[in-house]
Structures are given as C-alpha cells and as structure tokens.
Amino acid sequence: MTSLPKPAMFNLVHILTGMRRSGKTFQLFQLINDLMQSGVPRERMFYFNFSDERLQPMPEDMLDQVITEFWRQDPSSRTQGA
Secondary structure, three states, X not given: OOOOOOOOOOOOOXXXXXXXXXXXXXXXXXXXXXXXXXXXXXXXXXOOOOOOHHHOOOOOOHHHHHHHHHHHHOOHHHHHOX
C-alpha cells in the first residue's frame, strides 16, 4: 500500500475521503499522532466521527453545530487553528 503524502502545513481542517475499509481512520489517527509528536497539544485537536449511530438521523446543520460548539469551548482555535 502506498502511503499518502503528509500535508505540508497543519492548518484548520483536514478531510480524508475514500472507499470503505481503505485506511482513512488509520491515516487520520496517524496524522493526530504526528501532530502530538510535533508538540501540538491534544486540546488543540478535534476529531469527530459522523458515523456514530447515536447521531442518526443527523440534522443537515450538524457540522455547523459541532464546529460552533468547539469554537465556543476553545475560542482561540478559530483563529489559531485546531
């Protein structure tokens, strides 16, 4: 399996899409680990699993609600990145 290139800059949002069972979650956890290894505090990271069955049925504005709540809890992440 060919590894994906790492983003050149850790900024506000990283989205990874692909087929089922192709390693997307593993790749995201690797990215989170790399961020922690580079000194980014865990509190500055945000991971949300939209596949969680407890969220079904999911309202259309769920992403907006989640991000708004994260920014409410950590206002500096809005300008400095999460």
